[in-house]
Amino acid sequence: MFRTFTAASVAALFALPALACDGFEAHDAYARTSTAMSQSGAAFMIIHNHGDTDCHIAGARSDVAARTELHTHSEDAQGVMRMIHVEEGFALPADGEIVLERGGHHVMFMGLNQTLAQDDVVEVTFVFGDGAEKTVEVPVDLERQPQAHGHSHGHSHSHSHSHSHGD
Numbered sequence: 001m002f003r004t005f006t007a008a009s010v011a012a013l014f015a016l017p018a019l020a021c022d023g024f025e026a027h028d029a030y031a032r033t034s035t036a037m038s039q040s041g042a043a044f045m046i047i048h049n050h051g052d053t054d055c056h057i058a059g060a061r062s063d064v065a066a067r068t069e070l071h072t073h074s075e076d077a078q079g080v081m082r083m084i085h086v087e088e089g090f091a092l093p094a095d096g097e098i099v100l101e102r103g104g105h106h107v108m109f110m111g112l113n114q115t116l117a118q119d120d121v122v123e124v125t126f127v128f129g130d131g132a133e134k135t136v137e138v139p140v141d142l143e144r145q146p147q148a149h150g151h152s153h154g155h156s157h158s159h160s161h162s163h164s165h166g167d
Contacts, residue, residue, distance in 0.1 A: 023051025043107040056129035066111030
């Protein structure tokens with residue numbers, strides 16, 4: 001009876017859909033702060049899904065900060081750009097990509113536990129809708145210009161905007 005249970009259990013595991021985002025790949029990652037004394041920072045990168053299944057990035061975390069959130073910028077009726085927490089996360093379509101960039105989607109570090117110095121490396125763990133996780137090593141590049149990865153849309157925004165968390 002034990003063998004039957006074990007064989008059935010193994011068969012059930014193979015019948016489950018693949019966990020996480022098997023096609024997940026991050027490129028051109030970097031993190032930065034606005035100033036050496038900043039209590040917040042951000043990470044930017046291009047995230048690809050080379051798989052044939054849509055993925056959902058539900059959140060992110062990092063030991064570098066008290067809170068790590070997925071953020072984006074949104075223009076209000078007065079033309080002011082505001083950073084907002086994207087509580088529902090980011091959709092990552094099959095064979096698609098998400099560009100995390102200044103002035104757009106990004107990973108926000110709030111309440112930094114340490115100074116982010118040039119060439120340090122921080123780990124960012126992305127948590128998917130199914131509970132699976134993928135960790136990316138992100139180098140700190142305080143000198144990088146927004147256009148450096150080729151996906152800038154011509155906007156120039158600093159991280160000094162107010163935070164609206166869309167309650």
